Amino acid sequence: MSTYPDVMEKLVSLCKRRGFIFQSSEIYGGTGSVWDYGPLGVELKNNVKARWWQAMVRERDDVEGLDAAILMHPRVWEASGHVSGFSDPLVDCKACKARFRADKLGDAQCPRKPSKKPGEHTDCQLTEPRLFNLMFKTFMGPVEESASVVYLRPETAQGIFVNFLNVQQATRQKVPFGIAQIGKAFRNEITPGNFIFRTREFEQMEMQFFVEPGTDMEWFETWKAARLEWHHALGLDPSRLEFHQHTAQELAHYARAAFDINFDFGGSLGFQEIEGVHNRSDFDLKQHQEFSSKKLEYVDQVQNKRYLPWVIETSVGADRVTLAILVNALREEAVPGEQEGRTVLGIHPALSPIKAGVFPLTKKDGQPEMAEKLAAALRKRFPVFYDDAGAIGRRYRRQDEAGTPFGLTIDSDSTKNDDVTIRFRDDMAQIRVSSSRAADVIGAYLAADHADAVSSKSPA
Amino acid sequence: MSTYPDVMEKLVSLCKRRGFIFQSSEIYGGTGSVWDYGPLGVELKNNVKARWWQAMVRERDDVEGLDAAILMHPRVWEASGHVSGFSDPLVDCKACKARFRADKLGDAQCPRKPSKKPGEHTDCQLTEPRLFNLMFKTFMGPVEESASVVYLRPETAQGIFVNFLNVQQATRQKVPFGIAQIGKAFRNEITPGNFIFRTREFEQMEMQFFVEPGTDMEWFETWKAARLEWHHALGLDPSRLEFHQHTAQELAHYARAAFDINFDFGGSLGFQEIEGVHNRSDFDLKQHQEFSSKKLEYVDQVQNKRYLPWVIETSVGADRVTLAILVNALREEAVPGEQEGRTVLGIHPALSPIKAGVFPLTKKDGQPEMAEKLAAALRKRFPVFYDDAGAIGRRYRRQDEAGTPFGLTIDSDSTKNDDVTIRFRDDMAQIRVSSSRAADVIGAYLAADHADAVSSKSPA
Numbered sequence: 001m002s003t004y005p006d007v008m009e010k011l012v013s014l015c016k017r018r019g020f021i022f023q024s025s026e027i028y029g030g031t032g033s034v035w036d037y038g039p040l041g042v043e044l045k046n047n048v049k050a051r052w053w054q055a056m057v058r059e060r061d062d063v064e065g066l067d068a069a070i071l072m073h074p075r076v077w078e079a080s081g082h083v084s085g086f087s088d089p090l091v092d093c094k095a096c097k098a099r100f101r102a103d104k105l106g107d108a109q110c111p112r113k114p115s116k117k118p119g120e121h122t123d124c125q126l127t128e129p130r131l132f133n134l135m136f137k138t139f140m141g142p143v144e145e146s147a148s149v150v151y152l153r154p155e156t157a158q159g160i161f162v163n164f165l166n167v168q169q170a171t172r173q174k175v176p177f178g179i180a181q182i183g184k185a186f187r188n189e190i191t192p193g194n195f196i197f198r199t200r201e202f203e204q205m206e207m208q209f210f211v212e213p214g215t216d217m218e219w220f221e222t223w224k225a226a227r228l229e230w231h232h233a234l235g236l237d238p239s240r241l242e243f244h245q246h247t248a249q250e251l252a253h254y255a256r257a258a259f260d261i262n263f264d265f266g267g268s269l270g271f272q273e274i275e276g277v278h279n280r281s282d283f284d285l286k287q288h289q290e291f292s293s294k295k296l297e298y299v300d301q302v303q304n305k306r307y308l309p310w311v312i313e314t315s316v317g318a319d320r321v322t323l324a325i326l327v328n329a330l331r332e333e334a335v336p337g338e339q340e341g342r343t344v345l346g347i348h349p350a351l352s353p354i355k356a357g358v359f360p361l362t363k364k365d366g367q368p369e370m371a372e373k374l375a376a377a378l379r380k381r382f383p384v385f386y387d388d389a390g391a392i393g394r395r396y397r398r399q400d401e402a403g404t405p406f407g408l409t410i411d412s413d414s415t416k417n418d419d420v421t422i423r424f425r426d427d428m429a430q431i432r433v434s435s436s437r438a439a440d441v442i443g444a445y446l447a448a449d450h451a452d453a454v455s456s457k458s459p460a
Numbered sequence: 461m462s463t464y465p466d467v468m469e470k471l472v473s474l475c476k477r478r479g480f481i482f483q484s485s486e487i488y489g490g491t492g493s494v495w496d497y498g499p500l501g502v503e504l505k506n507n508v509k510a511r512w513w514q515a516m517v518r519e520r521d522d523v524e525g526l527d528a529a530i531l532m533h534p535r536v537w538e539a540s541g542h543v544s545g546f547s548d549p550l551v552d553c554k555a556c557k558a559r560f561r562a563d564k565l566g567d568a569q570c571p572r573k574p575s576k577k578p579g580e581h582t583d584c585q586l587t588e589p590r591l592f593n594l595m596f597k598t599f600m601g602p603v604e605e606s607a608s609v610v611y612l613r614p615e616t617a618q619g620i621f622v623n624f625l626n627v628q629q630a631t632r633q634k635v636p637f638g639i640a641q642i643g644k645a646f647r648n649e650i651t652p653g654n655f656i657f658r659t660r661e662f663e664q665m666e667m668q669f670f671v672e673p674g675t676d677m678e679w680f681e682t683w684k685a686a687r688l689e690w691h692h693a694l695g696l697d698p699s700r701l702e703f704h705q706h707t708a709q710e711l712a713h714y715a716r717a718a719f720d721i722n723f724d725f726g727g728s729l730g731f732q733e734i735e736g737v738h739n740r741s742d743f744d745l746k747q748h749q750e751f752s753s754k755k756l757e758y759v760d761q762v763q764n765k766r767y768l769p770w771v772i773e774t775s776v777g778a779d780r781v782t783l784a785i786l787v788n789a790l791r792e793e794a795v796p797g798e799q800e801g802r803t804v805l806g807i808h809p810a811l812s813p814i815k816a817g818v819f820p821l822t823k824k825d826g827q828p829e830m831a832e833k834l835a836a837a838l839r840k841r842f843p844v845f846y847d848d849a850g851a852i853g854r855r856y857r858r859q860d861e862a863g864t865p866f867g868l869t870i871d872s873d874s875t876k877n878d879d880v881t882i883r884f885r886d887d888m889a890q891i892r893v894s895s896s897r898a899a900d901v902i903g904a905y906l907a908a909d910h911a912d913a914v915s916s917k918s919p920a
Contacts, residue, residue, distance in 0.1 A: 019524075019630030025533035027622055027752040031610070032600060036623060037527035039631055042641070045527065058843060061835070064479075067497035067505065069661050070644065073485035090602055099602060132602040138612065140492060140660065142550055142559060142592040142650060150491070152598065152612075162487050163496060170479030171499055172849070181502070184530065184644065190602060200600065201529050292487040375521070383518060389632070 004240065006267020007330050012195055014330070014343065018402050020044065020353075021196060033192035033199045035319075040402055043353035043383060045203075045322050048234075049182050051350070052205045052316065055230060056180045063178040063207060064171050068159025070184060071140070071150050076158050079291035080284065082135060086154060088190055089129035101190050102129035108191075134187045136200075152186035157313060159183070160208045161284045165296055168210075175298050175309050176219060178209035182318065194269055196319040203318040210298070210309035213282065216256065219312045220279045224259055227277055227314050231261060234321070235348035236328050240264040242271060254283030263324040274324055275316040282308040325351060329403060335428075338393075345403035346426055349446055355382040356442055357399040361411040363388055370435070371410040374420065378408075378439050382446070400425055406442050410435075464700065466727020467790050472655055474790070474803065478862050480504065480813075481656060493652035493659045495779075500862055503813030503843060505663075505782050508694075509642050511810070512665045512776065515690060516640045523638040523667060524631050528619025530644055531600070531610050536618050539751035540744065542595060546614060548650055549589035561650050562589035568651075594647045596660075612646035617773065619643070620668045621744040624769075625756055628670075635758050635769050636679060638669035642778065654729055656779040663778040670758070670769035673742065676716065679772045680739045684719055687737055687774050691721060694781070695808035696788050700724040702731060714743035723784040734784050735776040742768040785811060789863060795888075798853075805863035806886055809906055815842040816902055817859040821871040823848055830895070831870040834880065838868075838899050842906070860885055866902050870895075 015021040019038035024031040037045055057065045077083045089102040096112035105126075109118045136152040139145070153159065160179045167179050182205045192198045211219045224243070231241055246258040256279040262271040285308045289296045297306040329346045349355065358375040360367035368388055375386040385404065387395045396407055407423035414420050420435045422442070433441050475481040479498035484491040497505055517525045537543045549562040556572035565586075569578045596612040599605070613619065620639045627639050642665045652658045671679045684703070691701055706718040716739040722731040745768045749756045757766040789806045809815065818835040820827035828848055835846040845864065847855045856867055867883035874880050880895045882902070893901050 016626070017630065019627060022623055022626045024529045024531070024619075025536055025622055026626065027748065027754040027756075028533035028535045031529070031531055031533045034529045034531050036529055036619060038623070038627060039524040039526065042525045042527040059839060061839070061844075061846060064499040065502040066499065067502040069484045069491070069494045069496055071484070071491055071494050071646075071661050073488035073491045075488045076485055136598045136600075137604075138596045138598045140596075140648065142648065144597075159496060162485055163482055163498070166476070166482045166486065167479060167498060170477065186531075188600065188602065201531050288487065294487040296487075379519060379521070384521075386521060 004266035087131035347403035464726035807863035
C-alpha cells in the first residue's frame with residue numbers, strides 16, 4: 001500500500017472529460033482493456049515519445065533509429081523463445097465456465113457469484129492449470145492454416161536484433177553502439193487493467209546497446225543511471241521512483257543482471273515497473289544466428305577479431321510513463337478566497353499538450369480580435385487553445401485541468417496599451433507583458449525545461 | 461507506361477545500402493511484403509508525418525488530433541461494411557495449388573510453369589471465384605472461438621467516427637471541424653508489391669472533416685485544393701501529380717464524390733494513388749448510430765437543430781508518400797571533370813533525414829577535434845553525420861545518396877581562421893562561413909522551406 005493516494009478513478013474521469021484518453025469503441029461497450037488517445041492525450045504521448053527520441057537518438061552519435069514492422073517472420077518468435085515460453089498458466093471453472101490465471105487466483109472474482117469476495121472459489125470446480133500463449137496469432141494469406149500463422153509482436157526488441165547487421169553495415173557504426181525504436185506491441189493478457197497500465201495493445205520505447213563482451217556491466221551501470229535521470233527530468237517526483245533489482249528467481253535464464261525502474265502509482269497499485277534495464281548477454285543474437293543460419297558476428301577491424309556483441313537493453317512502456325506523468329501531476333487544492341477548489345494537472349510544461357490558453361476577457365471592444373490575432377501568431381510556435389466562453393475563472397480552471405502552463409488574458413487595457421496578462425498555472429501569479437513579447441516570454445519558460453518553470457518565481 | 465524511368469530496382473538497392481528501408485525479417489528470408497524502416501528511413505518518414513501533423517492539426521484551430529487503437533470492437537467492422545464487403549474474389553488452381561485474384565488473372569504467374577507468360581493459364585484448372593475478406597483476424601482472450609474474434613483495423617477512419625462525439629464534447633468544437641490521426645492499418649492483400657507501395661502493414665494519415673449537410677461540396681473543393689498544395693510543398697514534381705476523379709463505377713455507393721491524388725512512379729507502374737479525398741456523406745455516422753444504438757447527432761445550439769454531419773475525408777498513405785518522395789528525388793548525373801558520376805537523393809531539405817555531414821579533411825592537425833566540436837553543437841539543433849573515413853569526394857558522395865543537403869568541411873585553414881566550407885548537395889557549390897555561424901546559415905536555408913533551398917543560389 002502506497003503512502004500516496006489512489007487517484008485512478010478521478011484521473012479516468014478527467015481524462016475522458018478533457019479529451020486525454022477514451023475507452024476504445026466506447027459506443028459499442030468498449031474493447032477489453034484497449035484505450036484511444038484523444039486530442040490532448042495524443043499530444044502528451046507524442047511529447048513523451050519525441051523527448052525520448054531526442055535524448056536517445058538525435059543527441060547521441062552512438063545510437064541509430066529504427067522502425068521495424070509489427071508483423072515478423074514466425075521463426076523470429078521460435079528463436080526468441082516466445083512460441084515455447086511466453087505463456088500464462090490458466091484454469092477453467094467447470095461450474096461457472098470462467099477462466100482465471102492460476103497464479104492470480106487470489107484476485108479472481110467468480111462471475112456466477114459476484115457477491116463473493118475475490119479469491120473465494122470454494123464452490124468452483126477448477127481444472128488443472130494449462131499454459132496459454134500470450135501472443136496474438138493471425139494468418140497471412142487467405143488460408144487459415146498453420147503454415148500461414150504470423151504473430152503480432154509481443155515486444156519491439158526482436159525487430160532490432162534481426163536488423164543488427166543491416167543497421168551496423170548501413171551506418172558503419174562501431175561497437176559499442178545502440179539501435180532504438182518506438183512502436184506498438186500486443187499481448188493477449190488474461191487479466192489486464194489499471195487504466196492504461198496493463199493493456200493488450202501498448203507502445204514500447206526500446207533501445208538495445210551492443211557492446212564488447214566483458215564491458216557489459218560497465219555499460220549496464222551507465223545506462224541504468226542515464227535512464228533514471230531521464231525520468232527525473234520528466235518532472236516525476238524522485239520520491240516516487242525507485243530501482244528494483246531482479247532476484248535470482250525473477251531473472252531470465254539468459255540475463256546477467258536486470259533492474260526495473262518503478263514508479264509509485266499510489267493506492268493499492270503502489271510501485272510498479274515503468275522501465276526495465278537488462279543485461280541480455282548475447283542470448284538473442286546467438287539464437288537468431290542459430291535459427292536463421294546467418295552469421296551475425298560483428299567484425300572488429302581494429303582488434304582484428306569477430307564476436308557476438310552483448311546487449312544492454314532499456315525498455316520503457318510509453319503508455320505507463322504517460323500514466324505516471326498524469327498520476328504524478330494530478331492534484332486538487334483549495335484556492336485562497338474562493339469557495340470551490342481547483343483541479344490541476346501540473347505537467348512539466350515541455351510535455352503539456354497545450355502550451356497557452358488565450359482569453360479575451362469580454363466578447364466586445366476589440367478584445368476577441370486582438371486575442372484571435374495573438375492566438376494565431378502563437379500557434380505557429382506551439383499548440384494554443386482559444387476560449388471566449390464563460391467567466392474567466394472557469395476558463396482558467398478548464399486549462400488548469402488540461403495541464404496548460406500559461407494563460408494569456410486580453411482585457412480593456414490591452415486594446416489600449418498592447419499589454420497582456422500572463423497567468424501561471426501552478427501558483428496563479430500574473431505578470432503583464434507586451435503582446436508582441438508574449439511568445440518569446442513563454443518560449444523562454446519552455447526552453448528553461450525544468451519542472452517548476454511554470455511558477456512566476458522562475459526567471460523568464 | 462510512364463514517360464519517367466522505372467527506378468524501383470535502383471531505389472530498393474540504395475535504400476538497403478544507405479539504411480532507409482530493409483526487408484522485414486530479412487535473415488529469415490523476409491516476411492511477405494512487409495518492410496522495416498532503417499535509421500535514415502525512420503527519420504524521413506517521421507519528418508513526413510510531423511509535417512502533415514503540423515499542417516493538419518497544429519496550425520489549425522478547427523482540427524483535433526486523435527490516436528485510436530488498432531484493435532477495435534468487432535461490431536465496428538459490421539457497421540462499416542468491412543465484414544460483409546471488404547473482399548477480393550479468389551480462384552484456386554487444382555493443378556498447381558496456387559491461388560490468384562480472379563480480377564487480376566492477367567498478371568498472375570503459374571508457379572508450376574514459371575517459364576510461361578503471366579496470364580497464360582491454359583493448363584490450369586481454376587475453381588469458381590470465391591470471396592476472401594482482406595481483414596486480418598485474431599482472437600482476444602485465450603480461446604479461439606467466434607465470440608472472441610477481433611480484427612486488425614484495415615483503415616484508421618473508423619476510430620475517428622466512433623470517437624466523434626467524445627472528441628466534440630471534450631474540445632467543445634463546433635461543426636465544421638475535423639479529427640486527424642496517424643496510425644498503422646493492415647490488409648491481407650493477395651497480391652501486394654512494388655516495394656513499399658502496396659504492403660500488408662502500412663501507415664495512414666487520415667482526417668475526417670465534419671460539416672453541415674449542404675455545405676459538403678464546398679468543403680470538398682477546399683480540401684481537394686489544400687491537399688494537392690501540400691504534396692507540391694513536399695517538393696514533388698507538379699508534372700508527376702494529377703487528380704483522378706472516381707467514375708460512377710468506381711464510386712462507393714455512399715460517396716457523393718471522390719478524387720485520388722495520383723503520383724507518377726515511373727515505368728510500368730506509372731500514375732498511382734497516394735491520397736484520396738472523399739465526400740462520404742453521413743454514411744459512417746449513420747451506420748454506427750444504428751449498430752451501436754447510440755445517438756451520434758451533433759447539437760447545433762446556434763441554429764437550434766440536431767443533425768448527423770457529413771464527412772469530407774482526406775486519406776494519405778504515409779508509406780506511399782515516402783516512396784513518392786524517394787522516387788521523385790533519385791537522380792544519377794555526370795559530374796563535370798570526373799569520370800564517375802554521382803547518385804543524388806534530392807529530397808526537400810526539411811524532409812532530409814540528416815541535415816548536415818561534418819568532415820575533417822584530414823585526421824590530424826586539430827581538424828577532427830574542431831569537426832567533432834562543430835558536429836556536437838549542430839546536433840543540438842538537427843541530425844548530423846560525422847565522417848572522417850576515406851577521401852573527401854567519397855564522403856560527399858555517400859551523403860549525396862543519403863539526401864543530406866549540406867556538407868561542412870574543416871580544412872587546414874579552418875583551424876587557423878575558424879571558417880568552414882559549406883558544400884551544397886544539389887549544385888555542389890561551396891561557400892565559406894565562420895564556424896560559429898554555420899548552424900544559423902543552415903537553419904536559415906531549412907526555414908526557407910522550399911524545395912530548391914539547397915542550391916547556393918538561394919538566399920541564405
